[in-house]
Amino acid sequence: MTVLKAMDLSASIGRTKILDEVSVNFGAGELVGLIGPNGAGKTTLLKCLLGLLKPDSGTISLDGRALPAWSRSEVAKRLGYLAQGAPCHWPMTAERIVELGRLPHAGSGRELDSQTLPSVSAALEKTGTMHLRSRVVTSLSGGERTLVMIARCLAGGAPLLLADEPVTGLDPRHQIEIMQTLRAQAAGPGGVVAVLHDLNLAARFCTQLVLMHQGRIVSEGAPDQVLTSEHLANVYGIDAALRRVDGQMVVLHQGSRG
């Protein structure tokens, strides 16, 4: 069971301090929603946790061992990363893109390992993208492309998936499909951390929420503990009412505070 921990993490981009002594603990069985306004430090936190950005101070440990002590490919076998906007620079087919998820497992001198075909097929099945496998990824819609990229992460078999804004800018059907896929992944042996802006989706699908503001964690816990009128007023500067509709928590945005 993979556990990713950060202690007192501070990071800056240029001279601007982005993260200020953040501590988190992510593991299996949870779909954690990382929420907060633009510029709160959510993406920076993910990049530090993945080893893409070097923090100024603080420690990150993966399965009890300091992150920098791991080799890149060993980290890659444990942490999957879904980047914002699901970038793809060449018009390759979905199947080829999903195959790239197997790169951490490829032995030296070989393009791909023997588990590639079954892993790719299973990942395409799980994400409901089997019918897209021969399509060129750059011609897919944003939602389809994100699902293919999730399949790419699943094909790699990393137990922990870090997803940066997986549903931003997508239509409701794709948002729900993607959240369901992530939830299913978290219900299995894996865990998922997703940066989200839609508080209703966060409330409905996430098992845990982490609310960030100005580089700090303001609140964390179950959705109904984190999503309170007080927190939303302080962090987002909005007046919001929280209701339960058919047992489902709903955030009603009522206006911004001047």
Next chain:
Amino acid sequence: MIPASENPLRGGVPYPVLLGSLLALIVILSALSMTTGRASIPISALTEALAGADTPHAAILRELRLPRAILAITIGAALGLSGAVLQGLLRNPLAEPGLIGVSGTAALGAVIAFYSGLSMIYPFALPAGGMIGAGLSVALLYVLSGRDPSILTLILAGVAINAMSGALTTLALNLSPNPYAAYEVFFWLLGSLSDRSLDHVALALPFIVAGIVLLATTGRGLDALTLGEDVAQSLGVNLRGLQARAIIGTALAVGASVAVAGVIGFVGLVVPHLLRPAVGHRPGRLLAASALGGAVLTLAADIAVRFIVSGLELKLGVLTTLIGAPFFLILVLKTRGGGR
């Protein structure tokens, strides 16, 4: 469920078929390159030449045609491969060895060797200067791009290096006290494979081969870079190491090529672009294909220059630029149109 291997829409020609056909073309064109020219020579003379026979045909083959064919193959492979690697690294189909300034500084290095008079004393100072120039451009690129591995920085650094080396080369031509010397440099800059000896081959080949070997290791990293720098790193790719291998490999292969043959432009642009659909747009598989394709194109162009104008041999670099520049323009227009 249809097994993936039976999927007909996978895109691309079967890989071994593609590489095999390109290899066959190289063999055919090499034979053509050695037998045609001002003197027509039967291919059977090759065995005489290799046996060290003293016939005129054997001498022409050994002294002129063989080095020319070897250089066309290796320089073409170096240019095609480095173009494919740079396009994968920069994720830009318009990238070319010239883009990061390697060809330009290699030319500058050779021009300096010429004007300092060193090449008068040691004939091989000219090619050596080219290789030093290419090496310096790589070092400068590292200083300019600093610790920031982003693509934009790399491209801008390349543009700056190119502008600088171009200015210094024209300055040298401008200040030339001897018009004949300027004329000679000017012709060398045009790029050609004629009148090269086996000594040229011996000087350039080890560097070109070392560069090609280094470039050939970048395939998997370039595949991952399709998904962007961050995702590539999250898949286990060491981005700095990948960039270092791509840039040093290009400096060795292209620097040594420019040193003995001058600037042969656009091979690295045209070849990867034409072959990309045949490999399903996969950057890794494009490498071997582009190396072989570069050899094919350079061999073919080097045969064509002997016949296009009767009684006069065109410069190889002039021909590749005549073909490549309009091609480049069309590519720019296509990229601007939003089509990839």
